Every structure is written in C-alpha cells, then in structure tokens.
Amino acid sequence: MKITVTSGKGGTGKTLISTSLALSLSKKYPTTYIDLDVEEPNGYIFIKPDIQKKEPITLPFPKVDYDKCNFCGVCQEVCAYNAIAVLSFNNEVKIFPELCKSCGNCVLNCPEKAMFEVPREIGTLTYGKRENLKFFEGKLNISEVTTTSAIRIVKKKSLEDIRDGEILIYDSPPGASCPMVEASKGGDYIILITEPTPFGLFDLRIAVGVVKGLNKKFGVIINKEMEGFDELYEYLKKENIKVLLKIPFERRIAESYSKGKTLSEIDKEWEDIFLNLYNQILEEVND
Amino acid sequence: MIELAIVSGKGGTGKTTVSASFSVLAKNKIIADCDVDAPDLHLLLKPKVNIKKDFFGMKKAYINKDSCIECGVCIDVCRFDAISPDYVVDTALCEGCEVCFTQCPVKVIEMRENKAGEYFVSETPYGKMVHGILGVGEENSGKLVAIIRNVARYYAQKEKVDYIIVDGPPGIGCPVNSTLSGLKYAVGVTEPTESGLSDLERLMELFHHFKIKPFIIINKSDLNPEMSEKIKRKSIEEGAIFLGEIPFDPVVVESLKMGKPVVIYEKDSKAKKIITELWKKIEDYLSRKI
Numbered sequence: 306m307k308i309t310v311t312s313g314k315g316g317t318g319k320t321l322i323s324t325s326l327a328l329s330l331s332k333k334y335p336t337t338y339i340d341l342d343v344e345e346p347n348g349y350i351f352i353k354p355d356i357q358k359k360e361p362i363t364l365p366f367p368k369v370d371y372d373k374c375n376f377c378g379v380c381q382e383v384c385a386y387n388a389i390a391v392l393s394f395n396n397e398v399k400i401f402p403e404l405c406k407s408c409g410n411c412v413l414n415c416p417e418k419a420m421f422e423v424p425r426e427i428g429t430l431t432y433g434k435r436e437n438l439k440f441f442e443g444k445l446n447i448s449e450v451t452t453t454s455a456i457r458i459v460k461k462k463s464l465e466d467i468r469d470g471e472i473l474i475y476d477s478p479p480g481a482s483c484p485m486v487e488a489s490k491g492g493d494y495i496i497l498i499t500e501p502t503p504f505g506l507f508d509l510r511i512a513v514g515v516v517k518g519l520n521k522k523f524g525v526i527i528n529k530e531m532e533g534f535d536e537l538y539e540y541l542k543k544e545n546i547k548v549l550l551k552i553p554f555e556r557r558i559a560e561s562y563s564k565g566k567t568l569s570e571i572d573k574e575w576e577d578i579f580l581n582l583y584n585q586i587l588e589e590v591n592d
Numbered sequence: 593m594i595e596l597a598i599v600s601g602k603g604g605t606g607k608t609t610v611s612a613s614f615s616v617l618a619k620n621k622i623i624a625d626c627d628v629d630a631p632d633l634h635l636l637l638k639p640k641v642n643i644k645k646d647f648f649g650m651k652k653a654y655i656n657k658d659s660c661i662e663c664g665v666c667i668d669v670c671r672f673d674a675i676s677p678d679y680v681v682d683t684a685l686c687e688g689c690e691v692c693f694t695q696c697p698v699k700v701i702e703m704r705e706n707k708a709g710e711y712f713v714s715e716t717p718y719g720k721m722v723h724g725i726l727g728v729g730e731e732n733s734g735k736l737v738a739i740i741r742n743v744a745r746y747y748a749q750k751e752k753v754d755y756i757i758v759d760g761p762p763g764i765g766c767p768v769n770s771t772l773s774g775l776k777y778a779v780g781v782t783e784p785t786e787s788g789l790s791d792l793e794r795l796m797e798l799f800h801h802f803k804i805k806p807f808i809i810i811n812k813s814d815l816n817p818e819m820s821e822k823i824k825r826k827s828i829e830e831g832a833i834f835l836g837e838i839p840f841d842p843v844v845v846e847s848l849k850m851g852k853p854v855v856i857y858e859k860d861s862k863a864k865k866i867i868t869e870l871w872k873k874i875e876d877y878l879s880r881k882i
Contacts, residue, residue: 313630315762316604320787344763345601345794347787385650385690403769408671408689447797450734450766453687457673479603479762480629483731486684502848504608508630514728518684534849556815556840563785563816 308586309492311477311485311516313508317498318528318552318562323476324351325568326496329579331438335468340442341488342478343428343455350565354433354440362443362458364407364451366425369398373419380411380420403450428455430462453483460491472583481511489516494586495523496549501534509537513546522589523547529554547589549582593748594878595741597626597771597778599760601791605783606811609844610867611759612636612853614779616718617871621755623716624744625723626737626771628709633759636853639714639721647724647739649708649732650688653681659700666692666701684729709736713743720747733761734770741771764798772802777878779807780832784819792823796830806832807874813837833877835870838863 310323320342327338328351340348367380367389376393388404389411391397402425412420427449433440443459445452456478463473477488489495495516499509509525516523524547527537531554541548552558552568561571568575598611611633615623625633653674655666660679667675670692674685681692683706693701708731711724722744724736744756760778761767772778778799782792792808799806808827813820820837828834838844839862847857855864 314603314632315630316602344765344768345787345791347602347790350786350790383690383694385688406687406689408687408691409669410689410691410694413669413691414694445765447764447794448769448801450769452763452765453672453731481728482629482726482733483684483729484765486729490685502845503635503851504632504848507632507635511630511728518728531845533846559812559815563783563788563819565786 306587306590307473307475307492308494308496309475309477309489310496310498311489311512312479312498313481313512314499314504315479317500317505319479319498320347320351320476321562321568322498322526322528323474324348325575326579326582327438327474328352328567329569329576330472330583331436332576333580335437335471336474337439337441337463337471338474338476339459339463340476341456341459342476343443343445343452343459344478346442346444348440348476349442351567352435352438352440354435356431356433358432360430361426362428362430362455363424363426364454365409365422366402366405366407367400367411367420368423370419370421373417374398375417377416379414379416383410383414385410403448406451407454427451430459452478453487456484456487481515486515486519489519489521492521493590495521497523497525498528499525499537500529501527501531501537503534506537506540510540513544524549524586526550526552528552549585550578593754593756594777595756595758595775596874597758597760597775598781599768599771599778599795600762600781601764601795602782602788603762605781605788606838607762607781608632608636608759609848609854610779610781610809610811611757613855613867614871615757616853616855617868618755618757620753621719621757622744622748622751622753623719623721624740624756624758625721626740626758626767627761628724628726628733628736628740628767629761631723631725634723635851637716637718637721638851639712639716639723641712641714643713645711646707647709647711647736649706649730649735651703652683652686652688652706653690653692654702654704655679655681656700656702659698661698663697665695665697669695687731708732711736711740711743713747720751722747733767737767737770764794768798772798772804775802775804777807778804779809779874781809781811782823783812784810784816784823789819789823789826792827796827796832807835808832809835809870810837812840814839835873836866838866
C-alpha cells in the first residue's frame with residue numbers, strides 16, 4: 306500500500322503528519338517513509354533515522370566526442386530546452402547543465418554519433434532506519450532544477466526492496482505542478498493536508514483538481530483546526546470530500562513541532578488515531 | 593529601481609503575509625506574485641484584472657493513433673514515462689522534449705501547443721500587480737515566473753517606480769531559481785523550527801549561488817526563542833542582514849481570514865508596528881546603498 310501525503314500550500318503540516326503517520330504505523334506494520342520533498346527534505350528532523358548509506362542521484366548528461374563532431378548543429382536544433390549552443394567558430398559545443406533535462410534527444414539525433422552520456426550528480430539519496438521504520442530521502446543539490454526527475458528516481462529506488470504487506474508513505478513536495486503530480490502518481494491513496502484559511506482553501510482547490518485528474522482515492526486532513534473560516538467546511542461538504550482527521554490549532558503542537566517532535570511523541574494517543582486512520586484508508590482502497 | 597523578492601525555502605512561514613504588507617508600505621512600486629503554483633497574494637490585495645494572457649508552456653507530444661503501428665519506439669525512448677502501453681501521452685508527465693517526435697519511425701507523433709496557464713496585469717488599491725497561475729499539474733513554472741518578472745519590469749520602467757515587490761515561491765528549485773536570478777537583494781522569511789532552520793540553510797546556499805544580499809526575518813519568533821536566537825546568529829554569520837523578528841500574533845491569522853494585509857487590518861496591532869519597522873529598515877539600508 307502506497308500513501309502519498311501532499312498539499313497544495315506549503316507549511317500546512319505535511320511532514321509533521323506523514324512522519325507521525327509513518328512512525329505510528331511502523332509499530333504494527335512493515336513501513337517505509339520516503340521523503341520526496343527533494344528541494345526541502347525535512348522528514349529526517351522528525352524521524353531521526355540512523356543513516357545507513359548515501360549514494361548520489363544522477364542523471365545522464367551529454368558529452369561531445371570532439372574527434373567525431375563536425376559542428377553541424379543538429380544537437381542544438383533538436384534540444385527543446387535550449388541547453389546546447391554549437392559555437393562552430395570556436396570549435397566548441399557548450400551544454401548548460403542547468404537547462405538540460407537529460408531527455409537524450411541530442412544523443413539520439415547526432416548524425417556523427419559524436420555524443421554520449423555520462424552520469425551527472427544532481428542530488429543525494431540517503432537510506433536510514435529507525436526501529437522498524439525504513440527511511441529514504443532524496444535531496445536535490447542547490448541550483449539544480451530537475452526536481453521531478455529526482456523524485457522519479459527516489460520513488461523507483463524505494464520500490465526495489467519491498468516487504469510483504471509493506472506500507473509506503475510518500476512525503477510530497479508542496480504545490481500542484483509536476484513535482485507534486487509525480488509524487489502523487491505513485492500513491493494508491495492520497496492524503497491532502499489543508500488549513501482553515503483563505504490560502505489553505507485556495508490551494509486545496511487546486512490540489513483537489515490534480516488528484517481528481519489522476520483518478521485517485523483521496524481524503525483531507527485539516528491541520529491547525531480553528532473557528533472562524535467556514536468556507537473550507539462548506540467547500541468540503543459541497544464537493545463531498547471526506548475529512549479523515551482534524552488536528553487542533555494548539556500552541557503546544559506548534560512548539561513541539563519546532564523542536565522536531567512527532568505527534569505521537571507529544572501524546573501517545575496519536576498512535577491509535579493513525580492506526581485507525583490507516584484502517585479507514587485500507588477499507589476505502591479495497592472498496 | 594530595486595527588485596526585491598520575498599522567499600522562504602520552507603512553505604507556510606508567512607512569506608505572503610510579509611509580501612502583502614510590504615506591497616502596502618512601499619510607496620512607489622509594482623507588485624509581482626511569482627508563486628505561480630499556489631498564488632495567494634491576490635487573496636489579500638484583491639486585484640482587479642485588466643489584462644489577461646494565455647501562457648503556453650512546452651509543446652506536448654500527441655500520437656495519432658490511426659496511423660500508429662505500435663512499434664514501441666516512443667515508449668522506449670521516453671525517459672519521463674509519459675507514454676502508456678496503449679500509446680497515449682500523459683500530458684501531465686510529458687516534458688515536451690520531442691524525443692518521441694524525432695524517433696518515431698513512421699512520423700505519427702506531432703507536438704501540439706499547450707496552454708499551461710495564464711498571467712494577468714491588474715490594479716490593486718496599492719498599485720499595479722502582475723501575477724499568474726499555472727494550469728493544474730503543469731510544468732514550466734520557471735518560464736511563467738520569467739514572463740511575470742519581465743512584464744513587471746516593463747511596467748516598472750514605464751512608470752519609473754522605485755521598487756518591484758516580488759512574492760516568491762517556496763522551495764529552492766526551478767521557480768525559485770527563476771525568481772532570484774539576476775537579483776541583488778531578497779528577503780528570506782523563516783520560522784523558528786528545526787525545519788525552518790534546515791530550509792534556511794539551503795536557501796542561504798542559493799543566495800550565495802546568485803550573489804544575493806539577503807535580509808532575514810523570523811516569523812512567529814516566540815514559538816521557540818532558543819531556535820530564533822540560533823537562526824539569528826546563523827544568518828549574521830552567513831553575511832545576511834538580520835532585519836528582525838515578528839512574534840506570534842493572533843491578529844495575523846485574523847487578518848488572513850478576513851483577506852487583508854495585516855498592516856491595514858487593525859490600526860494598532862503589534863504585528864503592524866513591527867512589520868512597518870522592518871520595511872523602514874530595508875528602505876533605510878537600500879537608500880544608503882543607492
């Protein structure tokens with residue numbers, strides 16, 4: 306079972322909830338937490354895993370064999386991202402790593418077969434463990450922009466060694482564009498986290514659009530629940546969206562969060578709440 | 593003219609709260625919302641849209657199934673897993689790289705224009721605003737951000753304003769890179785949490801990369817005073833200008849719920865006083881530099 310925890314808006318509590326959920330479930334089931342927020346992975350702060358291994362995340366990057374290249378310019382023409390500049394006056398082919406998406410089109414189309422690919426490091430994949438919980442984290446290097454590709458690679462790695470009946474919790478990046486779509490695409494069920502403010506509602510509507518487009522079963526957790534913004538509840542009711550859980554807006558939770566504590570570390574009760582939540586999701590997925 | 597972006601690394605730190613207030617306080621400015629994934633600034637500034645334009649992202653591949661011989665080449669060469677086993681392109685995954693288009697042996701794939709969002713030029717009670725929104729699940733937020741910045745600069749030059757106030761996206765990836773490239777100054781809004789610190793460290797690296805002089809603000813600072821102190825020290829060590837702290841003030845959440853910038857919501861709130869001082873500090877610093 307793969308559950309993606311996501312949100313349109315950042316800062317709604319995605320990581321707090323996904324790490325709390327993963328740690329609670331790991332007491333009973335084989336569970337893996339996978340941090341797919343590769344631009345800003347924060348799951349480690351709450352999981353505090355023992356790090357077992359790190360390896361580079363790489364993408365193939367084109368190189369030119371100057372013995373074969375005749376500077377015909379085809380690679381530059383076929384590159385949809387303007388990542389290649391052929392400077393024939395200078396006998397040079399410039400390839401800009403920050404624009405290249407590693408699609409391979411230049412290599413496939415080079416008439417002289419003068420291009421090949423070498424791995425280029427774009428980030429780091431970290432493996433870890435805390436008791437029964439396995440931990441994966443993808444982290445993109447600064448100034449890299451291939452967020453979605455990094456997520457795809459981390460997801461593939463997390464699927465390599467799955468145990469029977471394992472639960473995978475994907476902690477998604479915020480927003481509603483490609484990186485969030487890539488993280489959500491992997492899930493059997495999607496949990497959307499929101500908060501009762503106009504920002505929360507505006508971004509939730511966008512995220513719901515994405516999830517519906519992906520044809521996934523989903524439910525909403527309302528974090529920082531408080532009075533005074535009824536539009537969120539009206540929207541959820543009107544759209545017939547299931548509210549899985551409400552987490553109160555309490556200074557105590559905010560303070561513990563600031564110190565990197567999961568919900569079940571604040572209050573044991575949360576373990577049962579999350580186990581119940583999982584059973585509810587299981588029923589819905591198998592329905 | 594100074595272009596000032598408000599970014600945060602981490603989402604939900606109060607970037608838009610600060611941007612909205614700075615947009616009110618700055619006297620002569622253009623406002624730009626570069627968080628095209630989840631734009632929220634308009635919820636506070638209530639812009640009236642004057643110009644609306646379509647944004648076209650990368651073209652997307654389309655397979656003409658009538659002539660397709662189902663040879664499998666396109667599926668093999670697509671590195672984004674965007675083509676299903678029954679030869680349908682998932683436009684949400686297609687990155688427009690054209691590999692399938694160039695490699696299809698029977699040439700049944702075409703690249704089609706793809707409307708990926710919209711952008712707007714609007715009037716707010718506080719000045720002109722340029723903003724946009726990406727279509728659901730679309731890519732290329734960096735390109736749309738670049739357009740918004742260019743349009744904002746056009747008006748900034750035309751109207752001879754002093755500032756462009758930019759509300760930035762979260763994270764450190766494509767849209768943030770596009771928001772920060774070429775800037776001299778930016779404001780980093782953080783929160784006193786372990787996550788806030790972790791993300792700020794990454795954001796600082798990005799500031800260094802772009803050679804940007806950052807101003808740092810800690811929002812909700814009294815939630816964890818120890819952490820606030822740590823962040824303050826850290827940012828000064830890293831060469832940032834530490835602007836100050838905004839304590840947790842319920843009036844901020846209230847003003848959000850009412851859809852108003854906090855500096856105009858209540859006449860004498862603590863948050864209003866502090867944010868006004870923070871803006872004054874920025875203006876003083878920048879006026880000395882000019």
